[in-house]
Amino acid sequence: MAEHKKEEFSKKEQELAAFAKAMSHPARIAILKVLAQRNACICGEIVEVLPLAQSTVSQHLKELKEAGLISGTVDGPRSCYCINWKVFEKINAEFAALFAKLKLQNDMCC
Amino acid sequence: MAEHKKEEFSKKEQELAAFAKAMSHPARIAILKVLAQRNACICGEIVEVLPLAQSTVSQHLKELKEAGLISGTVDGPRSCYCINWKVFEKINAEFAALFAKLKLQNDMCC
DNA sequence: TTCATTTATCGTATTTTTACGATAAATATT
DNA sequence: AATATTTATCGTAAAAATACGATAAATGAA
Numbered sequence: 001m002a003e004h005k006k007e008e009f010s011k012k013e014q015e016l017a018a019f020a021k022a023m024s025h026p027a028r029i030a031i032l033k034v035l036a037q038r039n040a041c042i043c044g045e046i047v048e049v050l051p052l053a054q055s056t057v058s059q060h061l062k063e064l065k066e067a068g069l070i071s072g073t074v075d076g077p078r079s080c081y082c083i084n085w086k087v088f089e090k091i092n093a094e095f096a097a098l099f100a101k102l103k104l105q106n107d108m109c110c
Numbered sequence: 111m112a113e114h115k116k117e118e119f120s121k122k123e124q125e126l127a128a129f130a131k132a133m134s135h136p137a138r139i140a141i142l143k144v145l146a147q148r149n150a151c152i153c154g155e156i157v158e159v160l161p162l163a164q165s166t167v168s169q170h171l172k173e174l175k176e177a178g179l180i181s182g183t184v185d186g187p188r189s190c191y192c193i194n195w196k197v198f199e200k201i202n203a204e205f206a207a208l209f210a211k212l213k214l215q216n217d218m219c220c
Numbered sequence: 221t222t223c224a225t226t227t228a229t230c231g232t233a234t235t236t237t238t239a240c241g242a243t244a245a246a247t248a249t250t
Numbered sequence: 251a252a253t254a255t256t257t258a259t260c261g262t263a264a265a266a267a268t269a270c271g272a273t274a275a276a277t278g279a280a
Contacts, residue, residue: 009136
């Protein structure tokens with residue numbers, strides 16, 4: 001008696017929602033900022049900056065990775081993460097399109 | 111031993127995350143689309159279109175409202191909802207700014 | 221006033237998310 | 251080979267999200 005009807009919505013809607021979900025925690029937004037700033041992106045650096053345990057940060061990184069927003073390569077005992085700019089821009093564009101589309105029919109209502 | 115460290119992040123990060131969270135379910139994206147299309151936005155119309163129970167839709171509407179994305183006015187026994195374009199555009203702009211800012215320092219890494 | 225309609229809210233069950241410590245896995249270093 | 255360092259994963263607990271039916275609240279119609 002519960003849980004995910006998500007599949008019953010359109011692919012596009014699911015896709016946008018999944019992206020939004022990846023960005024729906026301040027820690028993950030902060031991680032993206034750090035990744036962009038340092039450009040180089042070793043996991044430990046992120047842990048240092050965030051007010052979270054190492055395991056928690058690792059979990060957030062995993063979610064961003066699964067959402068396709070970042071990728072990580074192993075570098076010795078370290079892990080190097082970076083932003084997947086292509087995916088990022090694609091979804092950014094899709095959101096912009098959604099906004100534009102929504103705004104198109106607007107004409108004030110309630 | 112659990113739960114929300116969200117306050118420890120910056121206001122901006124929290125704000126963006128909250129917005130993303132509001133958009134993090136396909137049902138809510140679908141609702142926004144319907145609101146924009148019909149422009150007029152009576153709750154019952156949304157319930158008709160979505161594959162969800164009335165109470166569930168009402169709950170999603172409440173979340174969108176609490177996030178500031180839509181507002182609702184009572185109209186007899188009905189409720190009329192519409193998109194808060196100002197808020198919408200403001201956050202849209204903020205996201206665009208975030209994207210731009212992130213992209214700025216990019217130079218390929220891993 | 222009584223009845224029908226519409227919508228919000230309550231109660232509740234289930235799933236997912238968030239967080240942590242502990243530990244395993246992988247690789248450098250000594 | 252032994253040790254230290256870094257990070258992912260496991261186990262787990264608590265909270266939040268998702269969904270529904272039932273019901274209350276508000277208003278329109280009879």
